[in-house]
Amino acid sequence: AQKITQTQPGMFVQEKEAVTLDCTYDTSDPSYGLFWYKQPSSGEMIFLIYQGSYDQQNATEGRYSLNFQKARKSANLVISASQLGDSAMYFCAMREGLESSGDKLTFGTGTRLAVRP
Amino acid sequence: GAVVSQHPSRVICKSGTSVKIECRSLDFQATTMFWYRQFPKQSLMLMATSNEGSKATYEQGVEKDKFLINHASLTLSTLTVTSAHPEDSSFYICSADSALPGRTEAFFGQGTRLTVV
Numbered sequence: 001a002q003k004i005t006q007t008q009p010g011m012f013v014q015e016k017e018a019v020t021l022d023c024t025y026d027t028s029d030p031s032y033g034l035f036w037y038k039q040p041s042s043g044e045m046i047f048l049i050y051q052g053s054y055d056q057q058n059a060t061e062g063r064y065s066l067n068f069q070k071a072r073k074s075a076n077l078v079i080s081a082s083q084l085g086d087s088a089m090y091f092c093a094m095r096e097g098l099e100s101s102g103d104k105l106t107f108g109t110g111t112r113l114a115v116r117p
Numbered sequence: 118g119a120v121v122s123q124h125p126s127r128v129i130c131k132s133g134t135s136v137k138i139e140c141r142s143l144d145f146q147a148t149t150m151f152w153y154r155q156f157p158k159q160s161l162m163l164m165a166t167s168n169e170g171s172k173a174t175y176e177q178g179v180e181k182d183k184f185l186i187n188h189a190s191l192t193l194s195t196l197t198v199t200s201a202h203p204e205d206s207s208f209y210i211c212s213a214d215s216a217l218p219g220r221t222e223a224f225f226g227q228g229t230r231l232t233v234v
Contacts, residue, residue: 033221043208045161045225052221091160095223104151105212105223107161 003027004092004108011113013082020067021077021111023092032096034075035105036066039089048090051075079113087115120144121213123226130201130233138196138229140211146191147213151223152184155208164209167194201233 005024013019025034036048051059051066059066067076079086092108120143130136140150148169153161165186166174173186183205185197194213198205210228 035222037225043155043210043228043230045210045212045228047222047224050221103214104163104166105161106163109160 002108003106004094006092006108006111008111009109011111012116013079013086013113014116015084016081018078018080019082019113021079021090021092021113023075023077023108025073025075025092025094027073027094027096029096032094034066034068035093035095036064036075036077037091037093038086039091039110041088045091049077082115084115084117087113089113121147121211121224121226123211123229125229126227127230128232130231132202132233133200135197135199136201136231138198138209138211138231140194140196140213140226142192142213142224145213147194148191150188150194150211150213152186152194152196153210153212155210155228157208161210164196167211169194198231201231203233206231206233 003026032053034051038046049059049061049064049066051068058068063080065078089110089112091110093105095103095105097103122141122143124139150167152164154164155161163176164179167186167188169188169191175181188194208228208230211226212223214223
């Protein structure tokens with residue numbers, strides 16, 4: 001079974017508008033972390049935002065926020081005020097267990113975001 | 118922030134030769150590093166977990182004799198693709214957990230695009 005599901009292979013958004021990228025996850029571990037990474041065409045993986053399973057509030061990092069709905073097992077990424085430079089692949093990932101070392105990340109299939117001028 | 122350097126960024130090799138890819142943590146020690154493979158327009162698939170001073174743990178379906186991993190120090194892990202064939206052409210990327218206080222994300226190298234001709 002897929003542990004991380006991203007149902008949107010591609011998305012368009014108009015520059016300066018907000019966009020939501022969907023991510024649902026599946027785990028029986030009560031302790032887990034959810035991540036979003038951006039991958040531009042150069043291939044590097046850029047960390048955007050993190051949400052721990054016990055975090056009470058939704059994570060925010062600048063224009064990025066994570067809409068964490070634990071009961072629904074969803075962790076959608078919201079990008080506000082989209083910029084042309086936001087055009088890239090976006091991956092949702094999960095680490096089961098909360099320790100930062102030694103636990104692998106499982107990635108979703110990604111969403112390609114294109115920002116229109 | 119923590120920096121992971123991966124080298125080379127691109128390599129073209131002849132079929133039957135071996136290629137070594139290096140992954141270095143520049144400003145922190147990494148007891149665990151991870152090696153991923155990414156086919157075009159697909160997600161990152163974990164190949165193996167590299168443990169300093171011990172044997173790597175390979176994911177199911179990954180040939181350990183073909184993809185040799187060595188983690189000889191706390192700052193360096195290497196992936197050697199032995200007897201490379203065109204089907205090994207892919208994007209390979211490493212990551213390391215910094216275990217820095219308050220930092221939970223995995224830091225990725227820049228990736229290596231391998232083309233076997």
